[in-house]
Amino acid sequence: MKKRRLSFWEIWNMSFGFLGIQFGFALQNANVSRIFETLGARVEDIPILWIAAPITGLIVQPIIGHLSDKTWNRFGRRRPYFMIGALFTTLALFFMPNSPSLWIAAGMLWIMDASINISMEPFRAFVGDNLPTEQRTMGFAMQSFFIGTGAVVASALPYILTNWFGVSNIADEGVIPQSVKLSFYIGGIVLLASVLYTVFTSKEYSPEELAAFEEEKERTTGVKMVAKAAVTPSQFLKNGAIWTIIGVAATLLIMFTDLGSQNEQLYIVGGLLLLFGIILIISGLLRGKSDEPTGLVGIMNDLLHMPRTMGQLAVVQFFSWLAFYAMWIYTTPAITQHVYGTTDSTSVLYNQGANWVGVLFAVYNAVSAVTAFLLPLIARQVGRKATHAVALALGGISFISLYFIKDPMMLLIPMIGVGFAWASILSMPYAILTGSLPAAKMGTYMGIFNFFIVIPQILAASILGSITRDLFHGQVILTMVLAGCSLVLGGLSVFFVQDRDDVYRLRK
CATH class of the missing domain: 1.10.287 (Helix Hairpins)
Structure with missing residues (x-):
């Protein structure tokens, strides 16, 4: 008994919900620092305000993964969590830009990120549940495509609303501009609609069927998922x-x-x-x-009995997510300071720079969406490890190059390398990981794997503020250079990972 190969459109339908999830995630990444600064946050305080995001992921994802492993009802196994997370995220997106104070905005970030994580974690396990081994890289690549597509529009929304539709991009001190508010409202609607599309157009295998698939795989390949003894x-x-x-x-x-x-x-x-x-x-x-x-x-x-491959990937994830977390929280102050020459969040120049950062984020996500379908083809030739290593190194060099650029238009060039790295981060580690995971614990281990995403984010939120202030003397662009070095180290560490299930290297 083997899992049925799904058609392109079936994989499309089961991944479509990620369009909305990333729509909300990208609005958060591109605009929350701006909201915090508008409500009075200092640059050095921004990382600690962002601590909500990784801590909620640290707590929520393994719990949701464990619960979804144990869930089976008429709505399915993972799909009930898609719906619950989408509903709460939509409500948070509507309230976030209307926060009356900095601390309420920080609290809303906790709620928003927790809600996004409720939907996001089961989507990762969804690919492992539904797709046969040879289609999993395509499945995660499809998710990367929708992540990139959703983020392109979401990141550029304030810029589009201001420059194409004349929506106001400035406001009184302490007030969020109308362009940002309207972007969050649109994001909430898109998120809910896209997740519901996946819920109503996709099916799931029952736990009994998944157990039968795994038994057949062990029989035909001779590779058994040996259960280790429980920790005493x-x-x-x-x-x-x-x-x-x-x-x-x-x-x-x-x-x-x-x-x-x-x-x-x-x-x-x-x-x-x-x-x-x-x-x-x-x-x-x-x-x-x-x-x-x-x-x-x-x-x-x-957690204590995690597969060896997961432990090796943890190192790669640490360096990768430390870099991208630094980019999300520091790109706006880095670009407005280094390129536009201002730190005044109420000035027209600052808000122009902040909007341009949204465009830059849209570009790297667009590149990510396009290259998502190239990655499986590259991996077929050189393997998933080499593909991921090259992508991370290219992204790191692109981060570092920001230091040497003063022309806003030239900033678009390094976003190509950043987008290639981002597409790989969203697909290759998961494609490598799923081959080492037992089907009955796919959700739990995907949630635990999230530890190695959020731990570097927590560390970044704890130390980057003081590094920027004391070591770099407030030159935020140097923090971006540090992030680039971290990404290069992540690329080097990929070569120490054991990929047990790299079907792209198996030529018939």
């Missing part, structure tokens, strides 16, 4: 004690040195290390009361 209570407690000690030591180091006084955000890092240790200890105590690891214990058990 003592192992949980031992690991928990180690991480708790590390968390306490890190917090004390920050507290009693200049680190804490110079960068209070570092307390977040120490606190998360301590929290992780405590969660492992709690898991150990709960594990002793049950025969099978479920719920929180099950998630922690799977």
Whole structure:
């Protein structure tokens, strides 16, 4: 029994919802820093305000993945979560640009990002569930196409509304421009409609069918997904004690040195290390009361028993997402300062620069959408690892080149390399990963894999502000150069990943 090969349009339908999800995500990435600055945030405070995004992903995605693995009803396995997330994200998009104060806007970012994550995580597992091995790279590439397409329009919306339709792009101090507000309203409508399209045009395999598919794959390939023994209570407690000690030591180091006084955000890092240790200890105590690891214990058990390929990809993801997170939160202040020569968020020049950043984001997402379908063809020739490594290196060089550009129009050129890297980040790691995951835990492991996306974002939010202020003396463009170096390191680390299921290298 094998999974049926899906047609192009079936893959199109099951991926279409990502158009709306990325519409909301791109509006968030391109405009939230602008909203924060408009409501009075200082440049060095922006990373800590953005901490909401990675922390909500850290919490929400593994929980939703675990729950969706256990869900099966008349609406399906993953699709109920698509709908719930889309409804809440739409409401958040309508409220966000109307936030009356900075802290309410920061709170809305928590709600918006949590809602996006409720929909986004099951979409990743959806590809692993529905597509046979040889079509998974195409499936993730299709998602990348819709991510890029949605982000193109969403990122450029304020610019389009201002320059094509005459919507006001400036407002009184502390007030969000009408162009931004209207963009968020449009985004909410597009998101809900596109997700509902996927929900009503796609089908899902039952858990029993997925188990039969995996059994057949093991029989025909001889490769078994060997289940490791559950983590014992003592192992949980031992690991928990180690991480708790590390968390306490890190917090004390920050507290009693200049680190804490110079960068209070570092307390977040120490606190998360301590929290992780405590969660492992709690898991150990709960594990002793049950025969099978479920719920929180099950998630922690799977984390400690993650496949080898996932651990190797974690390093790649760390460098990749550290770079792109820095780009999302710092491109607006970097370009307005380095190219437009202003830091006054109320000035016409600043808002022109901020709108141009939206165009730049649209360009790299457009390139991502176009190159998404080229990546499977390239991977067929040189393999997924080499494809991803080259893409990350090209993106890193493009980041670094921003330092040498003063003409706004010339900024479009490096966005080509950034777009190529972004397309690869959204598809290749997942295509490599799914071959090493058991079908029954696809959602859980996809959620855990998100740890290696959000952890570098949390670190970036904790340290980039002080690096920009103290090491780079407020020259935000140097933070973009640092991000480029991180992306190059990510490309180099790809060569240490074991791709167990690279069907593109198997020539018949």
